[in-house]
Amino acid sequence: MIQPLGVILAGGQASRMGGGDKALLPLGGGTILSHVIDRFAPQTAGLALNANGDAARFAPFGLPVIADSITGFAGPLSGVLAGLDWAASQGASHIVTAAADTPFFPCDLVPQLMLAAENAGTDLALAASPGGRQPTFGLWPTALRDDLRAALNGGLRKVVLWTDEHGAATANFPDDMAFFNVNTPEDLAGAQAML
């Protein structure tokens, strides 16, 4: 039985929010990130935060903070790679990723990803909802990390190009709103209203 570690992807530039760490913005008595942690922690065997910049800002959460090794903001796959390298150093075989700007993601994310992968005879899976695939929510094996590193060093940025190439399974979730992500100040007001 796979026991994936969880990696929260918070390594982006938040340019639509005006920069900084949007995961630390207040939401419902906590922060966007605290909502993500509360959903994710019960589903995983351990959590880390993938963030670039000032790791000290995340110290209050008590999680390991891992930065991208690929420089220049190469996108979410770069955070996946950082997570896989961290997980390998912990002796883990898999990670599940969740985006730090998506506070209402499914509480059964991890079991559904694992079930989809098992049913498809693979150990790589992406979440999807009726609106499309959710490339920052996936199950990833550490065995593929050198392949991913080579792809990123070769300039690959688009998540689904890489996952399609590796035959990723799809875990279908019924509700698009579960993947509502906070990109702008207006989105943050929307998330507040959804609580």
Ligand SMILES: Nc1nc2c(ncn2[C@@H]2O[C@H](COP(=O)(O)OP(=O)(O)OP(=O)(O)O)[C@@H](O)[C@H]2O)c(=O)[nH]1
């Ligand atoms: N590690 C890492 N994560 C990233 C990178 N770019 C985006 N992400 C993460 O991927 C998820 C989706 O990111 P986006 O909303 O597309 O990008 P963003 O940087 O957060 O925001 P924008 O700059 O407004 O597009 C978020 O969890 C980001 O933290 C990156 O270069 N490195």
